[in-house]
Amino acid sequence: MKKIFLPVFLLAMMFFVAAPAWSVPIDTLLGSEFISPPNDQNNLDYMALVLGMSVDSIKSSYTFFKIDGLSGKDNFTYNPGFAWDYALVKVDGPNDKSYLYRDDNGIQPLSLLNGDDILQTGTTYRYDVSHISFLRPKSVPEPTTILLLGAGLIGLAGFSRKKFKTN
Numbered sequence: 001m002k003k004i005f006l007p008v009f010l011l012a013m014m015f016f017v018a019a020p021a022w023s024v025p026i027d028t029l030l031g032s033e034f035i036s037p038p039n040d041q042n043n044l045d046y047m048a049l050v051l052g053m054s055v056d057s058i059k060s061s062y063t064f065f066k067i068d069g070l071s072g073k074d075n076f077t078y079n080p081g082f083a084w085d086y087a088l089v090k091v092d093g094p095n096d097k098s099y100l101y102r103d104d105n106g107i108q109p110l111s112l113l114n115g116d117d118i119l120q121t122g123t124t125y126r127y128d129v130s131h132i133s134f135l136r137p138k139s140v141p142e143p144t145t146i147l148l149l150g151a152g153l154i155g156l157a158g159f160s161r162k163k164f165k166t167n
Contacts, residue, residue, distance in 0.1 A: 026104075026121065026122035027087070027101040027104050027121065027122075029101055030102055031099075033046055035090075035098045038098060040133070043088050043098070046088070047100060047133075060138075062085065063135070064133065065084075065134045065135075066132070066134075067131060067134070068131045070129045070130065070132065071128045076089070077119065077121075078119045078132065079118045079119070080117065080134060081117065082134075084103055084117065085103055086100060087101045087119050087133070087135075088132065089119070089129055089132050090129070090132070091127050091128070091129055092127045092128050096126065101119060103119070
């Protein structure tokens, strides 16, 4: 009995830790507003207002990416295929609002994915979704890090070669 307890306990712990990664959490609704006209600049202005940032700081930290031609209204779920932090969902129809969501899976405890890349609103809209505007984090190239790593490896190779020659 004691021999089987440890493997069963470890297996149960593995499922407990991995369970948040399997679920698709509903993302947090930060706000909703009627944006007229729903163009890219007005969308950015609204996002900046809700997030408490300037449009310039959003443009410097995020890439604005818009996906058109979507449909669906019941518990809307969409996978854009890339990491995103904020999404503005525009619903078709007269006087329908735009809804701003934050991707929450990356900040949940015990999350193994660091963001699930799936937008799940958990909301049933009256009309179909017309488009989604995503704010994606900008990737930061770090060539200096690669140069430092390469210089360190060359230094280690030279040091070890010198050490073996003297012996």
